[in-house]
Amino acid sequence: MVGLRERKKERTRRALIEGALRLFDEKGFEETTLAEIAAEADVSTRTFFSYFASKEDVVFYDMDERMELMFSALARRDPGVPPGELLITIIDDILVQAATQEGLTYENTELRVRLILTEPTLQGRALQLLFSSQLRLAQALHEAYADRLTLTDSAAAVGALIGAVKLAVMSGIEHERSLDELWARARRAAEVVQSGLRSLG
Structure with a gap:
């Protein structure tokens, strides 16, 4: 059974993916910053790097x-x-x-x-x-x-x-x-x- 910690991590990861794709669609890939993606998921930029190494990695999640x-x-x-x-x-x-x-x-x-x-x-x-x-x-x-x-x-x-x-x-x-x-x-x-x-x- 998946624990609470793992479920929370998966929710954060999903929020980062969905937020990034939404911003890429609205603003463009190059124009979107990592800080903006993190803000969409209500986490810090540092937390973003706990899940992905770059914007490119989000697209190929x-x-x-x-x-x-x-x-x-x-x-x-x-x-x-x-x-x-x-x-x-x-x-x-x-x-x-x-x-x-x-x-x-x-x-x-x-x-x-x-x-x-x-x-x-x-x-x-x-x-x-x-x-x-x-x-x-x-x-x-x-x-x-x-x-x-x-x-x-x-x-x-x-x-x-x-x-x-x-x-x-x-x-x-x-x-x-x-x-x-x-x-x-x-x-x-x-x-x-x-x-x-x-x-x-």
Whole structure:
């Protein structure tokens, strides 16, 4: 059971995220200061740094959770599960987590995508995170299936699946009007590459 202290920390973190996104939308990313974000959550700037290292980190607030989910799935995998099937399961777990995330709205998702597409600082950070996370996952997948997959196999599979899902979500922002529709689009993208992934190993 989550204790009072942890619940309070999660509320503060959520307030910082929601306050920051609101300010980014109203004032612009570059124009928003850390002090303003902290004030929105009724905490000090020093407290902000207890949760995030920078404004950029607020936009990518769920990256660590997603990476933890991926590596946890790899660690507890059934040895009999083919690598392609495991990757599909990992993506589905991430989509389920996103769909059930408290406080996540279509508007916030839309704003995050718009910020990443238009702010040079965030574009650079997004590419860095995308590259590093895919490389780490590819290496972990290769190690988990060292007798069946080369590092090239693992890298190609991870790049194809994650790239397809991310691009499907980003391209769907202007066409869908709910999180459920976006997640359906992401799942469809995973299905498109699924047949190729099932041939792995």
